[in-house]
Amino acid sequence: MTQRYDAIICGGGPAGSAAALALARRGHAVAVLDRARFPRPKLCGGLLTWKTVRLLETALGETVDCLARAGAVIHRSDRYVIRTFDKPLAEGALPFPFHFVDRAAFDNHLLRKAEAEGASVIQGVEAASVDTEKGVVMAVDGRTWAGDWIIGADGANSVVRKAFAGVDRERMRRLMAPALEIALPAAEFRPVACPELYVGFLDAGYGWVFPHGEAVVAGICGLRREKINFSAMFKEYLEFLGVDPAAVRPFRGHPLPYGNYLEEPVEGRALLAGDAAGLVEPLFGEGIFFSLCSGWYAGEAVAHGLARRGDPGPVYLRRLHRQILPELRASDRLRWLIFRAMRHTGPGSLGFFVNAAARPLAEMVHGMRSYAWLRRKRWDFLEG
Numbered sequence: 001m002t003q004r005y006d007a008i009i010c011g012g013g014p015a016g017s018a019a020a021l022a023l024a025r026r027g028h029a030v031a032v033l034d035r036a037r038f039p040r041p042k043l044c045g046g047l048l049t050w051k052t053v054r055l056l057e058t059a060l061g062e063t064v065d066c067l068a069r070a071g072a073v074i075h076r077s078d079r080y081v082i083r084t085f086d087k088p089l090a091e092g093a094l095p096f097p098f099h100f101v102d103r104a105a106f107d108n109h110l111l112r113k114a115e116a117e118g119a120s121v122i123q124g125v126e127a128a129s130v131d132t133e134k135g136v137v138m139a140v141d142g143r144t145w146a147g148d149w150i151i152g153a154d155g156a157n158s159v160v161r162k163a164f165a166g167v168d169r170e171r172m173r174r175l176m177a178p179a180l181e182i183a184l185p186a187a188e189f190r191p192v193a194c195p196e197l198y199v200g201f202l203d204a205g206y207g208w209v210f211p212h213g214e215a216v217v218a219g220i221c222g223l224r225r226e227k228i229n230f231s232a233m234f235k236e237y238l239e240f241l242g243v244d245p246a247a248v249r250p251f252r253g254h255p256l257p258y259g260n261y262l263e264e265p266v267e268g269r270a271l272l273a274g275d276a277a278g279l280v281e282p283l284f285g286e287g288i289f290f291s292l293c294s295g296w297y298a299g300e301a302v303a304h305g306l307a308r309r310g311d312p313g314p315v316y317l318r319r320l321h322r323q324i325l326p327e328l329r330a331s332d333r334l335r336w337l338i339f340r341a342m343r344h345t346g347p348g349s350l351g352f353f354v355n356a357a358a359r360p361l362a363e364m365v366h367g368m369r370s371y372a373w374l375r376r377k378r379w380d381f382l383e384g
Ligand SMILES: Cc1cc2nc3c(=O)[nH]c(=O)nc-3n(C[C@H](O)[C@H](O)[C@H](O)COP(=O)(O)OP(=O)(O)OC[C@H]3O[C@@H](n4cnc5c(N)ncnc54)[C@H](O)[C@@H]3O)c2cc1C
Pocket: 010, 011, 012, 013, 014, 015, 016, 033, 034, 035, 036, 042, 043, 044, 045, 046, 047, 048, 125, 126, 127, 128, 153, 154, 155, 156, 157, 158, 159, 179, 180, 181, 219, 254, 255, 256, 273, 274, 275, 276, 280, 285, 286, 287, 288, 289, 291
C-alpha cells in the first residue's frame, strides 16, 4: 500500500533535515526516508564556516553551544596553515573560528530536531527508483511512498537524480572527485591545533589534516584528470604525515561533487538539494553549508507551493540562482586560476596570493565576502 504525504524527502543528511524542518514548521505532512539508521557514520572533515553557523542559527534555530552539548561540535580553531610537503606557504588568523563537527552526531541531531518538529523519519528504507512525474518513491523492498513533491537529498550517488532526464551524466561523472579520509587517534599523532591544507601534489585537488576532538582526520580529494591512482597517492600522503598506511587500512572513500553542480535541479515533481544536485563549493569542497542552505530553500519552496497550490520549482531555482550558484561558478573560476598558476609557476604562487590578501580571502571562505570579486556577500537568510 502506498503511503501519502505532502512531501517525501529522500535522504536524512544535512540537506534532507533542513528541508524537513522548513516543511514541518509550516505544518505540512513530510516524510524523510533514509537507508541508514541514525546515528550513522559519514566520511567528512566536518569543517563549518561562518555562513554555516549563521544559517544554523537564523534558519534552523540551532546554536553552536547546543550542538556542542549534543557532542556534535567537537573543536574550534581560529587559525589555518597552507603548505606543500616541503615548506609552509601561508598561515594566519581567521576573522571567525572554523568549527568542526562529528558528522554522526551532527546529522543525528538535525534529523531528530526535524522529527521533534513534526517530520516522520523512516529509517532503513533504501529508495530504488523514483517517478518524478507522479511523485512516487519505490524502495528496494517494494514499498512505495507518494508525495505532492519529492526532494532528492540522497547524496552524491543520488537515486532521485538518476530519474532526471536532463542531467549531463558524463559531466557529472567527470567532475565527481574521489575523496579518501581516515581518522587517527590524536594521541598517536603530532599535535594539530588548526586545519592544515597540503597542495602541490595533486593537479586539481588537495590534502587536509583537521583537528577532530579526540582524533585527527587526514584526507585527500581531487579530480581524475590524469591516470592517478588515488589509493596509492593516499598511501604516499600518509607516509609523508608519518603514518604507516598498513596500520590504518582499509581506507574509506566517498565521491565528492567537485564542480558538477546542476544549474536546474528540478524536474516534474522532484527537486534536488545538496550533494544530489552537486552543490559543493569547487575549490575547497565545502558541502555542509550548501546542503543545509539548498535543503532549506527546497523545503521553503515546496511549502510555498503547497500553500498556494503552485509549482515550487521556479521559486527554488530563483533562490539558487540568486544566492548559491553565483558563488559556485565564481569559486570554480578561481580554482582553475589557482591550479593552473600552480602548474605553471609552482605552489609558491598560491602562497603569494594568500599572503597578499589574507583577510579578504579568509572572509570569502567563511562567506562574509563573495567568491565573485570578493564583494560583500548578502545572504538572504540573514536579512530579517
Ligand atoms: C572525505 C570528505 C570530506 C568532506 N569534508 C567536508 C568538510 O570538512 N566541510 C564541508 O562543508 N563539507 C565536507 N564534505 C562534503 C560534505 O560531506 C557533503 O557535501 C555533505 O554531506 C552533503 O550533504 P547531503 O545531505 O547532501 O548528503 P549526505 O550527507 O551524503 O546525506 C545523504 C543521505 O541520504 C541517504 N541515502 C543515500 N542514498 C539513499 C537511498 N537510495 N535511499 C535512501 N536514503 C539514501 C544516506 O544514507 C545519507 O544519510 C566532505 C566530503 C567528503 C567525501
